[in-house]
Amino acid sequence: MKKEYVYRRFERFWHWTQAGLIVFLGLTGFEIHGYIHFFGFDEAVRYHNAAATVLLVLVAFAIFWHFTTGEWKQYLPTWKNLRAQAMYYVFGIFRNAPHPTRKTVLSKLNPLQKLVYAGLKVLVIPTMGISGILYMFYRYPQRYEVLSLNVAGLEVIAEIHTLGAFLLVAFFIAHLYLITTGRTVTSNLKAMIIGYEELPDAPTNAPSAPNATGDHS
Amino acid sequence: MKRIFFSLVALALIGIFVIMALRKNSEDASPLSALKQKYAVKDKPSVDHSQFTQLRRHFSRPEEVTAACISCHNGRAAEVMRSTHWNWERTEYIEGKGIRTVGKRNIFNNFCIGISGNQQSCNKCHVGYGYADASFNFKDSLNVDCLVCHDNSNTYVKAVGGAGMPDPSVNLTYVAQHVGRPQRTDCGTCHFFGGGGNNVKHGDLEQSMFDPPRSEDVHMGTDGVDMQCVDCHTARKHQMLGKMYSVSSMNRNRVQCEQCHTAMPHADDILNQHTLKVACQTCHIPVYAKVNPTKLFWDWSTAGKLRDGKPYEVKDSSGTDVYMSIKGSFVWGRNLKPDYVWFNGTASHYLAGDTVDPSRPLMLNQLHGSYDDPDSKIYPVKIHRARQIYDTKYHILIQPKTVSTKPGDGGYWSEFNWQRAAEEGMKQVGLPYSGSYGFAETEMYWPVNHMVSPKSESVKCSECHTRDNGRLAKLGGFYLPGRDSNPWVETIGLSIVLLTLGAVLVHGIARVFISRARQEVK
Structure with a gap:
């Protein structure tokens, strides 16, 4: 085992800020949708829009960071070991079996994570962003009499946005739980806070494979 | 270098949030104070x-x-003599009827x-x-x-x-x-x-407004800018601006709040976006008939009861007529939340001789509009319902003669005989009367435009954006955030969340149990 610098400073800053914003957006969003009564409808809308704007700016920075550092490649889904990873969560984890994939700095995500995060980044987050922006600004074409861009109504936009929100809640629940499935119960959480994590050594009979894959959460 | 970069990003994000979250929808004061100054100067002859x-x-x-x-x-x-005040009719295009000359002279109401x-x-x-x-x-x-x-x-x-x-x-x-x-x-x-007593017809125009407090009417309040009717209902060559959809049909000659306040008077952009679909009155007149009650239901069918051969009246505890032999029974209301309709400024009317379908309430004036119509907005209305006399054979509304000017002329208010009143009234409008009458349910829609409340009393967001029987609970044809949801989206979404939660709990509990069992084995 050796201590590696897995999550860099911007990565951690982005992760925690995004986490906070998404939780806050969830609370205010479900208040707007009528499930919660806390801020009051008008304040909830105001806060929701403000947090959404901040999140969009943050995501813009994060995209820039992912491309300039090449970290985006971490999220390329792979079939390799996908089944093994799934089987690990169904059986292996109860038998204290080793993780089927090895977490390294160059490959922090296991195959299931790659799949789920790629889905989040390519489908859910953009869908939420676009439907959210339309939600905020769908009146503008009519307001400025650009009739060709007129949006007839909010129904489809709102329903897509709501469905995405439910998916994010489900993701959030699973995500919180999977934090506890690292090498120890707290190792994943600790790594995301301080950046460093004890990672297993590379098997001696193989070169430290850049395409080997690692851990959870 | 890195530290500076992060600090800048973090500061920028915090700044955006603070600015957006703390920005209150304080009204842009300058146009409003200009208006206050303008109307503070009172007209001196x-x-x-x-x-x-x-x-x-x-x-x-x-x-x-x-x-x-x-x-x-x-x-x-x-x-x-060219004005509606004089002619009591004007030539209008009525949807479905064409060009007709309508007004008080020939239109039926349910008062x-x-x-x-x-x-x-x-x-x-x-x-x-x-x-x-x-x-x-x-x-x-x-x-x-x-x-x-x-x-x-x-x-x-x-x-x-x-x-x-x-x-x-x-x-x-x-x-x-x-x-x-x-x-x-x-x-x-x-x-x-109008309608034979204070506040009977409109609900938002009544005698308390001779000297209203600002809390009743923010424009006319004598402790406020103390505006006169003609400050908004301006006139050019004695043609007054403004009209009522009880007797008119076309989207013209209206007094609009926007004439002074502009179409987007709020500092808050979300509120300004509302003005595309929501009339000013909808939020700014939270209640009408604030001081004295207005008539909501008029049942002509109970008229004509006499005591010792004489007509009588019954008043409720507040001194309001609830029964009059000459007119029937009434329901009144005070401090009323308006009903809301989509309205594009055009209306159609029941005209003398039109068919009545007694199986459902007849709209004497129908306000047109829908969410999909870009000219429509949500407007507050008072709905006045009635049961009024109609010809059960010819299926047309009857104009009864009510007022008596000489003995034996059939006036219902002296003779209490519907047959005679119907005969004589229908003679006046030039329509036949079959000799059999009944009472049909009718409705009239009166847009509520006055009794604008001070800003602090405006309708709150959550009064419409709510699942619990909000002000717009009955208004259809569109998706209203906070009120509406798609049952499919809710069911699928909640199922996914609950399944995930269940899976996580089962998995977690299993892990704990198995690891404990293993410890014991050791």
Whole structure:
């Protein structure tokens, strides 16, 4: 085992800020949708829009960071070991079996994570962003009499946005739980806070494979 | 370098949030204060009419006053005679009916029904002298009543049942010497009492508004800017701006809040976006009939009960009529939340002779509009419901003769005989009467425009954006955030969340148990 610098400073800053914003957006969003009564409808809308704007700016920075550092490649889904990873969560984890994939700095995500995060980044987050922006600004074409861009109504936009929100809640629940499935119960959480994590050594009979894959959460 | 970069990003994000979250929807003060300044300057008459030789004489007949007015203000009477105040009808395009001439002269309502045959009483509020029946001379300028609008002495009243003639007690000479710009007291003598009593018809125009507090009407409040009716209902050549959809059909000649306040008067952009689909009145008139009750339901079918052969009245504890032998039973309401409709400024009307379908309420005036229509907005309305007489054989509404001017003329209010009232009334409108009558349910839609509340009283977001029976609970055709949801989306979404939660719990509990079991084995 050796201590590696897995999550860099911007990565951690982005992760925690995004986490906070998404939780806050969830609370205010479900208040707007009528499930919660806390801020009051008008304040909830105001806060929701403000947090959404901040999140969009943050995501813009994060995209820039992912491309300039090449970290985006971490999220390329792979079939390799996908089944093994799934089987690990169904059986292996109860038998204290080793993780089927090895977490390294160059490959922090296991195959299931790659799949789920790629889905989040390519489908859910953009869908939420676009439907959210339309939600905020769908009146503008009519307001400025650009009739060709007129949006007839909010129904489809709102329903897509709501469905995405439910998916994010489900993701959030699973995500919180999977934090506890690292090498120890707290190792994943600790790594995301301080950046460093004890990672297993590379098997001696193989070169430290850049395409080997690692851990959870 | 890195530290600086992060600090900048973090600061920028915090800054965006703080600015957006803390920005309150404080009203942009400058246009409003400009308006306040404008209306704070009260109109002072530039002349003193009591000094004019033409008026320093004795007037015994009202027509003499009109002649004196015209002797200086020549041409003005002709303007009045082109106005709706005088003609009580205008030529309008009515959807589904074409071009028709409609107005008080020929339109049915569900209060006192209509003026035909009843002019002697109803036409107290005509801006003329002696419109006692259909033969009135609309061409004679001496019949114009200048005083009813221009009296500034607050002593001019028209006689009850006098077909528009002044009450004999009025000192015409005094009134003629004290004329000026119309005051609330002038407009209100008719417009506050339509339908035969205070606040019967509109609900948002009533006698408390002669001197309303600002809390009742933010514009007319005497402790506020104290505006007069004609400050908004401006006139050019005696053609007043504004009309009511009880008698008119077209989207024209309306008084709009936007004329002063602009289409996007809020500092808050979300509120400004609302103005595309929500009329100002909808949020800014949270309740109407704030002081005295307005009539909500009028059941003509119970009229005609007599005690010892005499008509009587029943009042409720607040002194409001709930039964009158001459008119039937009433339901009144005070401090009412309006109903809401999509409205694009056009309306259609029941016209004399149109078919009645007694199986469902008949809309005497239907306000057109829908969410999908870009010209429509949500407007507050008062809905007045009634049961009123109709011909059960010919299926048309009946104009009864109610007012009696001489014995035996069939006037229901003296004879209490619907057969006779229907016969005589239908003669007046030139329609047949089969001899069998019943009572049909009808509705009228009255847009609520007055009694605008102070800003702090405006309808709150959550009064509409709520799942729990909000103000717009019944208004369909669109998705309203906070009110609406798609049952499919909710079911699928909640299922995914619950399944995930269940899976995580089962998995976690299993892990704990198995690891404990293993410890024990060791």
